[in-house]
Amino acid sequence: MAKACRFCANQLMSRWKNIVGLNVSIGAFVGKYPHAFEIFTHPCRRNLCCRITDKLKELVEEEECVVREFEVDAVRRVKKLLLMSRKGVLNVHALRLMRKELGLPEDFRDSVLAKYTSEFRLVDLETLELVDGDDDERLSVAKVEEWREVEYREKWLSEFETNYAFPINLPTGFKIEKGFREELRNWQRVPYLKPYERKEISRSVERFEKRVVAVIHELLSLTVEKMVEVERLAHFRKDLGIEVNLREVILKHPGIFYVSTKGSTQTLFLREAYSKGCLIEPNPVYSVRRKMLDLVLLEKRHSKELLQSCEEERDVEVRYDEDWEGERDGDWILPILEK
Template identity: 30%
Template sequence: MLSKTRPISSYMRTHKPALTPSTRPATHLQSQSISSLKVVWRKDQKLDRAIENDKSYKLCARVVKEVHNEPGRVIPLRYFEKRRERLRLNIKVETFLSRNPGLFDVYYDRIKPKSEPVQFLRFSDRLRMFLEEEERIFKENEPLIVSKLCKLLMMCKDRVVSVDKLVHVKREFGFPNDFLVSLVPKYPQYFRILGCPGEENCYLELVSWNPEFAKSVIERRAEEESNLTGIRVRPNFNYRLPSGFFLKKEMREWVRDWVEMDYISPYEDASKLDQASQEMEKRTVGVFHELLSLSLFKRIPVPILGKFSDEYRFSNAFSNVFTRHAGIFYLSLKGGIKTAVLREAYKDDQLIDRDPLLEIKYKFAELLEEGWRERREHLRLQREEVEKNKEMMAMRNEE
């Protein structure tokens, strides 16, 4: 059994069997294609729980975003009801509103001048105050957002990405809703839009290369440790298998050799690397590590990562990387969606590597919790009123 906190390289040095050149399993494995190397998937309940803990927050955020995108930020309740399936809202909108008070106000208005008044949704005063706070946090962290956007482009093979794809992942990386309008034009030294946003074949191109952005989290970590200790530290992955996780002897040998290979930065040109080589595997893992490190929650659904296969040169079977390197990643199946999670960013089910933009999430969580407390208090008063009425009825019956 591998220790929860012990690096795999240490384990392998301690438990390395005596092998002759003719029987060394690493040689056997090196003759196989990387895609044939299998590691049995194992459930991690703590990391699954981390995803489950954010379920209510993400659902409420989707609902708020839907209303936010409407003209005037209002919508007839019956229109919104028809969008439940797309929003993955498995309860009626009225039920959602009762469970999450404080997000919206319900009022009556006419859809057309002579039509009957119907119920509309609009932001509550508390939600509007939160959105103002969100705007402040975005402005304070604008340099961080710009660097993230540059990094996403710098890792691409042609330094260009479809605008549609970037819009699709804006929540994963903490970009503002209107970043293409409010942010990109302010930095012509970095970005250029090719085509018209909202139309097909519109792209965001990197204009200039900033060497300071071209350092991965792993490279920065090695630099900081070198400066602290005065000893040159080689950049590499923090490879630690979870408690109770087993690797077969041959796979253990392969992982040991792979870990000891030189680190390949995700910002290096990978055009000359063979797609089936161990070097390309090292580079691909580096790209995934960097993408997850740049994300807000240090995890991204696999289908979203798959949208960037061409830009980042991922193979068709790229998701196997997450199980093959179980000491770096965890592949969660929670909610019926495959999600790649960066292990080192979590302690049990708690995120320890926190992005500054996560302040938005915590502010929103406070807003939700305030509404939930009000609902619990309202339900408590209702129960007390029912009990009081029952007692009064019993007393009358006795008389």
């Protein structure tokens, strides 16, 4: 990932505004986060440029190392997705779009898919297939089923109440209308085909939609941050059998899912996995990304100390000559058109 932070100096950051979903200028954005981005004047061309700070660079490299270290966990996630798919296959493009959410490295096709041939295999350039003969029944247990087991044993609830139930955490201030509780109670008891079951899907609309909720719930549980962009989730619709109006189903269950609409993207969160904005059960990949977020959220606080440290670094840097091409290993250096 550190290598991906280097770009050609003639590529303008302003062109990225729509791509990354910003509603402000690139110049205003990078200027707001001095702990993450360093703005400087090109020594030869004299135009305003930007690169990531050393602190952020270290965290990018740390994330890359953590992803490699916990590669086996990522393999398990991919395998569970294949087990959940209707025909035991997944579109590689969909995996590529969701590689960060699944904790996969940038080069996952070569470093993961081609390496674990006993788990899955590439049928062609864009189709990943599950290898038969897996006897680990634990992979076919959904996260919500583990929760049900705890509810059944620790809270002494009947099997009738817990067999098909989901954890419900209604948002603060949610208006409970007349009949809502009874309707929710009845929905909790509706039987459905569970995510890893390969039987014929019921034609009942209610049961079909509940299975879709279960599949989305399980997919979110498999991500390292229990969140995914709705647009990326849509690429799994065919393989996972969730060919319905995703937004409509998600919005019908505010006690299970939360949709953030910040910026120009819609991000889906698993509500039960978070408390006060943080993951309840953090993992190493999430933890390093949280450190990145904390660095960015500093905004301009402690910027005087940051400026002083940058000036000290420049004092010991080798002077640039006329052949300077604007690159240092691992740096993100781009000219800024907008201020």
